[in-house]
Amino acid sequence: MAASKLLRNTRQRKVILEELAKLTSHPTADELYEIVRKRLPRISLGTIYRNLELLTDNGQVMKLDQAGGRARFDGKSENHYHARCVRCGKVLDVSAEPIKAIERAAGKISDFNVTGHRLEFVGICSGCNGKA
DSSP states (O other), rough: OOOOOOOOOOOHHHHHHHHHHHHOOBHHHHHHHHHHTTTTTOHHHHHHHHHHHHHHHHHHHHOOOOOOOEEEEEEEEEEOOEETTTTTTTEEEOOOOOOOHHHHHHHHHSSSSOOOOEEEEEEHHHHHTTOO
């Protein structure tokens, strides 16, 4: 995670953070744009993208990149695990403490000074599991 820098707290950035903090759905930038537009009708999609990148770089938001898919954003920036449905793309938080031993082991077998890790479980969500 990048070191936290002091960002000017604009109204747009404040609303983006507030709306993202209310959500557990890990929205895409487009989904968040539709939500934020209800409070700030004149905001542009480009402003959402720029602010999400700034907030990610600043460590206030977690960006969940998915190979072949659109990035999703999480207002919960501290390290935690996720589960992603391989059918619909739904992402949920997994309530488990991050395992520090993984970082120590990775540091021992690589030439990296490991400072953190991300873990994503993949499977089929309950909504998709019942579908044929």
